[in-house]
Amino acid sequence: MAVKKRAKDLNILEKLYIPEIVKGMTLTLKNMFRPRVTMEYPEQKFEPPASYRGRPVLVQEQDAGERCVACGLCSRVCPALAIEVQANETDREKERFPEKFEINMLRCIFCGFCEEVCPEEAIVMSKDYELVYTNREDAIYGKDKLLVPVEQLQDRIDYLRNFK
């Protein structure tokens, strides 16, 4: 019966041991002089690129109003049913506005469908990935937490216009 050659069988150089140690040490030494990629979070923070999907936020226009017209499409498309919208009437030209806009961040799966479906470019995925809460109620974000000035979101809006 012939002896079967196995993958783990060593050849003569490998059996000598020394060259393999040298190889390994070379790799280690090389990495010692490479730039570091580990960040010391939370002292140092990661700035994601524009394509990053952080928590969804509502765009706040410069004249303090929200862009959202409470059409309810984000709420409809949300596969996790995280969004609740209650519309009402305003005197502004766009006669509809969200009286209540709540995203349950425990339900949100950061899929970005709400952003994709929004006809007003009013809900976008931000770069915010820091979501901390200590109870269920705190995880429901209302308009106070969701509204973000448009200047802070320009990056994402430009990205959407170019690539969506």
Add this chain to the structure above:
Amino acid sequence: MPKITIDGKDFEFKQGQTIIEAAKDAGIDIPHFCWHPKLSISGNCRVCLVEVEKMPKLVIACSTLAADGMVVNTQSEKTLDARHAVMEFILINHPLDCPICDEAGECKLQDYAFQHSVGESRFVEEKGHKDKRVELGPRIMFDGERCISCSRCIRFSDEIAKENQLTFIRRGDRVTITTFPGESFDNPYTLNTVDICPVGALTSKDFRFKSRVWDMSHTKSICVGCSRGCNIEIGVRNNEILRLVPRDNEEVNQSWMCDFGRLNTFKHVNSDTRIEGAYINKDGSVQKVSWEEASKEAYFRMKSFKNSELAFIASAKATLEDNYAFLQLAKSFGVQNISYINHINPNDRDEILIREDKTPNSLGVDLILGKSRSSIKEIVDGIKSKKIKGIFIIEDDLVSADESLKEAISKLDLLISTATNKSQTTENADIVFGASTYAEKNGTFVNFKGRVQRIRPAVATENMERSLDQMAMSRLDKFGTKFDRWAKGKKYDAKPSWQIISEISEYGNSKLKFNMAEEIFDEIANKVPEFKGLDYDVIGELGFQLEKLNEKSKATA
């Protein structure tokens, strides 16, 4: 019968039908905006253009009479081209404000733009501007830009509501709809124009911006505003009724309902005046007690009276089932005085839908009580002369029988009431049970013509669960958990009157062993000759006409 060929298939049709009607009967939908089966033909939207062989040009299906041997093509290249052109033309000045518009989701223009349009617009100029947010009437808002000038609302107010209140003014792309100078669009049927408006030009002030239509569940039910018993659908979101819309029933209300019924018959379901749980008035102070304690108290206090001292007052606002259970309880106490209160307003009626009898079920109570019914006047006199010392009343206000009873009811030895909302009766009652409203229970009503119609629960009470009680569920209802704010709608602690009555009877010898409304109806079908052979399935969605009563109503009409 004459035959017509539509899209290569032969169908029979009735002489005098138009192409669109013949196609509708054959199950082929030809797109249409201005045509409505209940209104006259206007033929102005042109979206129903079809190709008919041997005709030189395309014809509109809504106004062309079908003829024997006619060959119609609704899908030919020529037809589709014309349809696309018409859609493009209508959409030229239509604002793209579906996100703001309340009609979105049930908008004909939106549907057709999706089904029958090329999806691109070549129109780059600025769209026409017209008046927005115009108050046409006390209940209607009009948005001129969205209007596609189909004239359905104008024809409705002329032909169905019989009040010429609306008209077109101006011409071409400036055309708009308005009331005559100094007039308001305020007939009793205005809100039907919101239903038939194919776009969001007319909206109901009451429902505007309340909810998206796809967020609501819809339950088939009956309006309780008068004895017509219009068939309705109840729109519910988060366990709260947001709107009522009429549902087609050729025998009762065609496609319409009155504004009063639409706006005022559901507000009491979710209101501050609802009675929750059971209360006992002990030595002048009202205390909330358990259902069992109140039932026990009710039974034994009624038992302490002679049967001639007691009177039972049924209700034309309650279902057949409630009244039947109530009659059985009265019999078990040997009570002879049993009647109900009529709510008739002879000044408030018309020849269209509105009836003078403001309760949904007075004919039903008549049938259930039959010969056991005594006159309400005798009972009222009995209360005043103190012959009657104890009253049990369901879902009605004693004072509405006779204003002068205000004083007398506070002096009664015993007043028991099941009630949905607070009233002068519940203020003075010794024992009060919170009753389910018509939107929270199963049951049947008999309208003034003798048509038995079903109501179904649309709103859940505390002891109900939407999924287990086979109630209509929206997507939000299906997936809501107790941690979602949007699933935490208020549930009232109330029970249907028949259930309260059954529980009271538990303490006596003749127990009413009813577990659900359907069981009571089956017993009614066995015991009351008028309802013989009926059950909930036979009644179905459109109701069942009681034959004998139909003849009677025809004879008196």
